[in-house]
Amino acid sequence: MADLHLTQVRKCFGNVDIIKGIDLAIRHGEFIVFVGPSGCGKSTLLRMIAGLEEISSGEITIGGRVVNDLPPKERSIAMVFQSYALFPHMTVRDNIAFGLTIAGEPRKEIDAKVADAARILKLDALLDRKPSQLSGGQRQRVAIGRAIVRNPDVFLFDEPLSNLDAALRVNTRAEIAKLHRDLGATMIYVTHDQVEAMTLADRIAVLDGGVVRQFGAPMDLYRYPDNLFVAGFIGSPKMNFIPVKALSVSADTITLNAEGLDALTVAAKGAEILPGTALTLGIRPEHITISHGATPRHQGSVVLLERLGHQIFIEVATLGGHSVTALIDGEEEVELGHTVGLTYDASKCHLFDKNADSLRL
Amino acid sequence: MTTKSERLLLLIVALVVVAFVLAPLFLMFATALKPDENQILRDLGNAHAFWINPSDISFKNFEAVLANKTFPILRYMLNSGIIVVSIVTIGIFVNSLAAFALARMQFTGRNLVIAFIVALIIIPMESVAIPLLLMMSAIGWVDTYKAQIIPFIAHPFSIFLFYQFFAAIPKDLDEAAYVAGASKLRTYWTIIMPLSLPTIATVAILQSLEYWNAYLWPLMVTRGSDARPVSLALAQFFSTPPPVWGNLMAFSVLMSLPILIVYFAFQRWFIQSTIGSGIKG
Ligand SMILES: Nc1ncnc2c1ncn2[C@@H]1O[C@H](COP(=O)(O)OP(=O)(O)OP(=O)(O)O)[C@@H](O)[C@H]1O
Ligand SMILES: [Mg+2]
Numbered sequence: 001m002a003d004l005h006l007t008q009v010r011k012c013f014g015n016v017d018i019i020k021g022i023d024l025a026i027r028h029g030e031f032i033v034f035v036g037p038s039g040c041g042k043s044t045l046l047r048m049i050a051g052l053e054e055i056s057s058g059e060i061t062i063g064g065r066v067v068n069d070l071p072p073k074e075r076s077i078a079m080v081f082q083s084y085a086l087f088p089h090m091t092v093r094d095n096i097a098f099g100l101t102i103a104g105e106p107r108k109e110i111d112a113k114v115a116d117a118a119r120i121l122k123l124d125a126l127l128d129r130k131p132s133q134l135s136g137g138q139r140q141r142v143a144i145g146r147a148i149v150r151n152p153d154v155f156l157f158d159e160p161l162s163n164l165d166a167a168l169r170v171n172t173r174a175e176i177a178k179l180h181r182d183l184g185a186t187m188i189y190v191t192h193d194q195v196e197a198m199t200l201a202d203r204i205a206v207l208d209g210g211v212v213r214q215f216g217a218p219m220d221l222y223r224y225p226d227n228l229f230v231a232g233f234i235g236s237p238k239m240n241f242i243p244v245k246a247l248s249v250s251a252d253t254i255t256l257n258a259e260g261l262d263a264l265t266v267a268a269k270g271a272e273i274l275p276g277t278a279l280t281l282g283i284r285p286e287h288i289t290i291s292h293g294a295t296p297r298h299q300g301s302v303v304l305l306e307r308l309g310h311q312i313f314i315e316v317a318t319l320g321g322h323s324v325t326a327l328i329d330g331e332e333e334v335e336l337g338h339t340v341g342l343t344y345d346a347s348k349c350h351l352f353d354k355n356a357d358s359l360r361l
Numbered sequence: 362m363t364t365k366s367e368r369l370l371l372l373i374v375a376l377v378v379v380a381f382v383l384a385p386l387f388l389m390f391a392t393a394l395k396p397d398e399n400q401i402l403r404d405l406g407n408a409h410a411f412w413i414n415p416s417d418i419s420f421k422n423f424e425a426v427l428a429n430k431t432f433p434i435l436r437y438m439l440n441s442g443i444i445v446v447s448i449v450t451i452g453i454f455v456n457s458l459a460a461f462a463l464a465r466m467q468f469t470g471r472n473l474v475i476a477f478i479v480a481l482i483i484i485p486m487e488s489v490a491i492p493l494l495l496m497m498s499a500i501g502w503v504d505t506y507k508a509q510i511i512p513f514i515a516h517p518f519s520i521f522l523f524y525q526f527f528a529a530i531p532k533d534l535d536e537a538a539y540v541a542g543a544s545k546l547r548t549y550w551t552i553i554m555p556l557s558l559p560t561i562a563t564v565a566i567l568q569s570l571e572y573w574n575a576y577l578w579p580l581m582v583t584r585g586s587d588a589r590p591v592s593l594a595l596a597q598f599f600s601t602p603p604p605v606w607g608n609l610m611a612f613s614v615l616m617s618l619p620i621l622i623v624y625f626a627f628q629r630w631f632i633q634s635t636i637g638s639g640i641k642g
Contacts, residue, residue, distance in 0.1 A: 073542035
């Protein structure tokens with residue numbers, strides 16, 4: 001069993017802190033995605049797990065073994081690079097076999113393992129080609145093949161799909177998911193694409209500025225974001241953030257309003273909130289409907305309208321001067337320039353305090 | 362926009378330059394193949410010096426040169442060969458390993474070392490010849506191959522060429538090899554060097570040329586014919602009266618052949634490198 005534990009892991013380059021104390025407990029066989037904006041330290045963290053970057057402080061264990069000072073080959077990991085890093089002068093066969101050749105395995109076993117990997121990745125017909133004679137997707141598979149044959153406990157992927165075109169990306173994503181099911185190995189996958197994160201992960205670690213903002217199952221992050229950052233990062237189209245004021249509070253509800261917005265009562269930790277406090281209301285576009293009755297409404301005029309068929313994507317400029325996007329039913333009768341009232345599903349509303357933390361109960 | 366007349370002018374200039382480069386070569390080959398020394402002397406006064414009628418071709422001069430006991434050309438060529446092959450083969454490893462360390466390892470003073478090596482490129486052999494000679498005679502290496510090999514293995518310009526090339530090879534390749542369990546030396550040997558064939562060829566050609574034609578240093582450090590290279594022998598052959606032009610040119614041709622062969626053997630590697638094809642999609 002190869003559980004992977006990170007304890008207070010830090011990394012500084014010179015005197016710049018890049019990774020600022022990360023704790024993660026990853027169970028054997030999990031598919032973990034590190035997601036976050038460019039420069040947040042995803043690759044650095046992955047490379048620390050791989051053994052390509054030294055750990056400034058803290059501890060990493062794989063299968064209960066502290067690996068801080070072990071070279072990559074003794075960590076039972078394999079890594080797939082964003083650039084694929086195939087050896088240009090070697091055939092596909094030799095590329096895949098590289099790690100085994102280095103380890104001095106007998107020729108027969110190497111051939112058998114390479115054949116296995118080639119079959120899984122549908123590379124059988126390409127084994128004698130050079131990387132330059134392969135398409136992007138095929139190179140990608142060779143890079144994965146090079147990892148598979150070494151039968152590691154933990155696979156590390158650094159943005160493996162970012163060099164592929166959109167269609168191939170969807171395909172390869174599915175293939176990687178299947179691979180994970182078939183191999184049952186732990187996989188850690190870095191991406192800045194939240195769709196990849198949502199579709200692949202058992203659990204997602206959202207990174208920002210060298211810290212983990214939240215670590216949990218994709219739907220938990222979607223439903224219960226801990227803070228504004230995660231709320232804004234997970235979900236597409238993005239969650240709307242509307243500045244509001246607390247009108248009245250109880251221990252477990254907050255009633256709020258804003259210009260153009262009828263009073264709205266949301267379940268939230270109200271105990272420490274004073275009436276009049278400025279808060280941020282978060283509501284996803286898909287949880288907004290057009291109001292036809294007396295439900296609490298947010299009024300504004302439609303400034304952008306895209307008919308997607310079963311849904312309509314609209315952007316509404318509210319009276320308070322904010323812009324709110326909504327995905328509404330495709331049959332709604334709205335036109336550009338119309339004044340509409342938006343209804344926010346109170347059970348799907350998120351409230352954030354001035355520290356950007358969620359007031360979820 | 363180049364007009365027709367401009368292009369014509371360029372063509373003429375190019376032809377003149379080519380003529381200047383090729384004319385001595387033509388003269389050398391033509392004269393070496395002419396059997397009649399009197400005819401050669403007459404031809405040297407006119408344009409026929411650069412030409413030979415195919416029906417006149419003879420290898421008489423070559424036979425004479427190869428049979429000459431005072432100037433055993435094959436022995437001299439063997440000496441040159443031993444010296445150049447040793448310098449080039451050992452040099453490829455030594456210089457590329459130095460460059461590999463500079464391109465791939467982090468250590469304090471690395472940039473200083475690089476700057477120092479670049480500075481060494483501009484120091485001519487002539488300026489260190491005397492101290493080097495004193496050194497050689499102090500350790501008793503005069504009249505040996507090693508005196509002509511050891512001091513020239515480390516070659517700043519080769520190190521610099523290798524360094525530049527290695528620095529451009531993506532570090533991902535090294536890291537992929539490292540993750541797969543390859544040591545630094547193994548990475549050098551199985552990844553970096555095979556990718557560097559064009560640079561190896563360049564360095565091999567540069568160094569062979571330099572030391573095949575070396576003159577001053579062998580003159581200083583050799584006495585007898587035991588370790589004397591062919592370049593020096595040619596000079597002596599030239600200055601032994603009376604000059605027999607047919608033989609002299611045959612000697613020159615023989616001396617030029619190996620270097621031409623080396624050039625053509627390595628030049629196909631110049632053509633293209635395959636770097637980059639393993640990177641990106
Ligand atoms: N060797 C280094 N020396 C100094 N700073 C570095 C080094 N490597 C990375 N950094 C810095 O660390 C930060 C995190 O880099 P990292 O490559 O981990 O980001 P990332 O999250 O992978 O971003 P991206 O999505 O663009 O790949 C960046 O600000 C980067 O400038
Ligand atoms: Mg990165």
